[in-house]
Amino acid sequence: xxxxxxxIIGGGQLGSMLAQAAxxxxxxxxxxxxxxxxxxxxxxxxxxFGKYDNFxxxxxxxxxxxxxxxxxxxxxxxxxxxxxxxxxVNPCPNINKIIQNRLFEKxxxxxxxxxxxxxxxxxxxxxxxxxxxxxxxxxxxxxxxYDGKGQYKIENSDQLSNFEIETDKxxxxxxxxxxxxEISVVLTRYGHQKCSIYEPIENKHEEQxxxxxxxxxxxxxxxxxxxxxxxSILAExxxxxxxxxxxxxxxxxxxxxxxxxxxxxxxSGHLTINAYNVSQFExxxxxxxxxxxxxxIKFFDAKMxxxxxxxxxxxxxxxxNENEYFYDYLKKDIKSNRKMGHLTxxxx
Numbered sequence: 001x002x003x004x005x006x007x008i009i010g011g012g013q014l015g016s017m018l019a020q021a022a023x024x025x026x027x028x029x030x031x032x033x034x035x036x037x038x039x040x041x042x043x044x045x046x047x048x049f050g051k052y053d054n055f056x057x058x059x060x061x062x063x064x065x066x067x068x069x070x071x072x073x074x075x076x077x078x079x080x081x082x083x084x085x086x087x088x089v090n091p092c093p094n095i096n097k098i099i100q101n102r103l104f105e106k107x108x109x110x111x112x113x114x115x116x117x118x119x120x121x122x123x124x125x126x127x128x129x130x131x132x133x134x135x136x137x138x139x140x141x142x143x144x145x146y147d148g149k150g151q152y153k154i155e156n157s158d159q160l161s162n163f164e165i166e167t168d169k170x171x172x173x174x175x176x177x178x179x180x181x182e183i184s185v186v187l188t189r190y191g192h193q194k195c196s197i198y199e200p201i202e203n204k205h206e207e208q209x210x211x212x213x214x215x216x217x218x219x220x221x222x223x224x225x226x227x228x229x230x231x232s233i234l235a236e237x238x239x240x241x242x243x244x245x246x247x248x249x250x251x252x253x254x255x256x257x258x259x260x261x262x263x264x265x266x267x268s269g270h271l272t273i274n275a276y277n278v279s280q281f282e283x284x285x286x287x288x289x290x291x292x293x294x295x296x297i298k299f300f301d302a303k304m305x306x307x308x309x310x311x312x313x314x315x316x317x318x319x320x321n322e323n324e325y326f327y328d329y330l331k332k333d334i335k336s337n338r339k340m341g342h343l344t345x346x347x348x
Contacts (some may be wrong), residue, residue: 003027003234004289007065007087009080011038011047012341013329014071015266017273021281028288032061039330040175051078052079062086068286069242073099073263085345090241090288091263098238099263103142103172108195109258112237114230116258117249122171134175139163142170149206177251182259184216185231188243188283190293194233196283198276198296201268203247209337213268213304214247215275219250226256234261243284245269257305267306267339274344275302301347312340325348 006022008015011033019029020043026251031044034051041047050057050076062068068089070080073096080093082109096105109116118207122128122139135157141150156174165171182205187197203210217224231246238244238261245266249257269280277297278286286293307315312334315326321347331340 001114004066005030005064006285006289007031007032007061007068008044008182009052009068009075010069010071011035012071013039015040015332016043016329017270017279018069018071018265018284020287021279024282025285025289025291027285030061030064034056037332039332042215042330051075052270054306055082058083059086065115067288069284070096071264081337089250092239092241093243095238095240095263099261101142102140102260105261108237109234110263112233114233114258115256117177118175119172122165122173124167125165128165128171128173129161131147131160131173132157134173135160137173139171139173142172148204175247175269177255177257180250180252180254181217182247182249183219183223183227184213184245184247184268185227186233186243186245186266186272186280186285187228187235188280188293189235189240190287191241193236194293195232196278196293196296197228197232198272198280199268199298200224200248201270201271202277207337209306209308209339210267211306211308213271213300215271215301222255223250223254225314230256230258234258238263242288243269243280268304270327270342271344274346275300303345303347305343306339307337307341307343309336309340310334315341315343318345 005028007030009032011031013115016039018340022029028048031040057077068087084093087204098108106116106119120131120134123226136155139152139154182203183200185200187193187195200217202214204212227248243265245262247259249259263278273279278294325344328341
């Protein structure tokens with residue numbers, strides 16, 4: 001059977017874990033990244049260093065691979081589209097164009113008749129000052145930003161007048177709900193009506209950075225079913241190929257809201273490596289490379305702890321229990337609020 005050479009754009013921890021999953025399937029990988037110290041190069045068969053707008057380097061990368069995927073969504077659309085003209089890119093770059101812009105994403109979700117929190121488009125200071133009904137809320141830049149970057153809490157109407165938005169950026173203001181919990185659904189779509197769906201994962205954030213993920217989620221069975229159904233609807237509407245994640249809010253009245261879509265493998269899905277027969281990473285490789293779908297089997301309930309900044313030092317060289325699995329992302333510099341590794345604890 002022909003096995004393609006897979007190109008992966010992005011060389012962080014997700015790229016590392018994708019390359020490791022590919023190796024298990026005997027698939028060669030080539031990483032392209034704008035960080036010459038990218039940790040994923042330690043796990044791939046080949047590494048190409050270049051900026052995401054360096055089309056000569058991207059062309060060199062393109063010649064080395066048969067299929068292309070990516071580990072994060074903030075890659076210039078033009079870059080992905082140009083690559084897609086040469087080699088198949090999964091997921092399709094048009095999907096990224098929607099997901100990269102928070103306003104486009106929210107509008108898309110609502111067009112699918114799925115619930116989001118109330119939101120308003122903010123183009124200038126006048127728009128912001130006229131948005132009392134969305135306070136208290138979270139002001140977000142429409143593009144870029146992750147792990148709390150580009151996000152600002154607006155607690156009261158006075159802040160609407162005092163907050164100075166940047167004139168070269170557009171924003172959305174999302175009204176807060178009475179939040180009970182947050183969950184995510186990770187799924188892999190192989191094609192029309194062909195999805196592998198992991199059970200919903202309960203998440204805890206600190207300072208808008210994911211800190212803990214756990215299965216099973218402590219949610220009602222109807223919410224569990226609805227979240228999986230909504231995630232499947234979004235994957236079908238996007239005609240998605242590969243692994244994606246849909247993040248949800250649940251309010252105190254057990255109403256479900258779609259928060260955002262991640263068109264890639266996701267931090268909350270790391271526990272699938274040890275808890276399931278097929279991880280989110282292996283499933284992604286299988287889907288984008290046109291391999292067979294394997295029925296998911298959960299072996300264990302599990303909890304994943306993100307190791308942020310200097311937390312990583314507590315686990316390097318530490319003796320672990322037999323149900324604990326430590327992952328060091330091999331990042332060169334330790335920085336505060338930077339994901340340096342994770343620990344998965346299986347509930348045996």
